[in-house]
Amino acid sequence: MNIKHLKSFVIVAKNGSISKAAALTNYSLSAVHDHLKALENELNVKLYERTTYGILLTEKGRQFLPYAESILNTYDEAMEEFDVTKQSLRLSASETGDFLIMKSLINRYIKKYPNVDVEYTKSTTDISIEKLTLERCDLSVICEPSFTTSKAKCSYLCDLPLVFVASPKHPSVIHGLKAARPFNTLLSTMALPVIDDLLKTAGLCYSDFFSATRNIGDLYTIKDLACSGQGIAILPETLVGEDLDSGKLKRIPELNHYFASKIFILTPLSHTAISAPVRNFIDLAYEFLNPKKISQKEKSKK
Template identity: 30%
Template sequence: MDVKQLQTFIVLARLLNFRAAAEELNYSQSTVSDHIRNLEQELGVKLFERIGKKVFLNEEGNKLISPAQKMLQDAEEIHELFNKGEKVHGDLRIGAAETLCAFWLPPLLKEYTKIYPKVRIILKMADCLEFHELLEKNIVDVAFSLHDESKRKDLFQIDIFDDSTVFVASPDHPFSTFKKIAMDELENQSFILVESESGYTMELKKLFKKLNVQVDAIMELGSIEAIKQCVKEGLGISFLPRIAVDKEIKNGELVILPVETDNILIHAKMVYHVNKWMSSPMEALKELVLLKKNTKSSMQKK
């Protein structure tokens, strides 16, 4: 069975769009169609339903996903057996939370690509709660998340670092000159928060509820950069990881509000599926992450 046809099938099953699949695979659309047609002829079944311009995975196609992924992983492992003497190469598909994708991951990937220039990195930004499915379906090889997956037996996670969170506002906000701010003083204030069902945003909401603090309004946005712009314009207060606002605080575009409350930490983690075969690019990434983590720990102890 042609491995390229199976790879095309897996990508098309995920995207359900021939043009998008062709772009991701760097094939022509006709090549994608040929791969699927030849695979269907070999198996003697239809894998997709085509209704107008829309494509749907049918029952036979669903049955093929798991064994196709296994065959692709086996093929990758076989190639790796005979390439031990070569430099690390191949594709590495990474999922990342926006905070990590924008403010922590770029320097790591810069160093990684400098050491391993033959690795092609495919980066996908997603909500932390999506990573379990993305890893389970082998859409990404590894994820950098802020969500604790320790209760999941099918995922392995490595703690990378912790970071503090801060309340921020524009320098013109009435609270910007306060030396101390009690939580109940946030009553009737407008907040602009990250749209998420987990992590530090949910922890703040739980804290408001526990202390019976009724805020005036909560605007939720999917982009941290958009949130910071809204806060700069004086539309409200936000609550973000310190790593995400360091630049604006240093430039005087935002100020930290001295809210008296227990610090809510973010916990950055590297996550991958327990059944995932560790390719050489993935193993190299894991080693670099652990090296960075251990180096940082040693410096903190000093």
């Protein structure tokens, strides 16, 4: 039996969803479906059924589940006992984290540690935490204005300055933010409660300035919409620097406060020591993005 097929089956069984299993295993939907089909062909039984409530195991599927779990446990024990696993690092990051830091960090990491097999996917914060909980991911980088969780270890990495920008032709730039309120749609990757809390840090109220929010998961799309005059965007300052310099976008004067999201590193809650690949990635992240914290750590050791 194929280990990947068994893993897909167990995760589908526990989550009741092929799409959820695909997200947690980093396989495609078609790959997970093929894994299940291969197992059914090998066992010559039907293991699951699709229902309006999701995936449900058949009686044969429920009978097979403990065997599949036992095989996977034995496989993991054998790999650990004989130390045949190649060093690997499974990473995930949110949309903002992916665009702003992960590509550069991973390139630096691979260059420094070429013998580590790096696996990387983009995930929402919720999916990242679930992957960490299920030990399907070693480290995740997320970007939130504030964040706490009891499901993973969470370490602050650095601030990510944010700016409110719009096209020079947008009514808020021409007539002022409050006067243009009926036309002010806020474009953001963040949910409204998060935006509201962010504005409150500067003593501001969302409803005083905006009439609607459009939640979009892609930073480039948000920037393009802002440039075309379709709203006011809240974006990382590093993403719009050239557009501000060229005059393609303008800061909103009334919102010219220091706003920042925070970048956090998440690792699994575990009593075992962090592996060398994970520790090396964390050290590299601080060296690259928060060198002051590294120097403070070094001073504390002396």
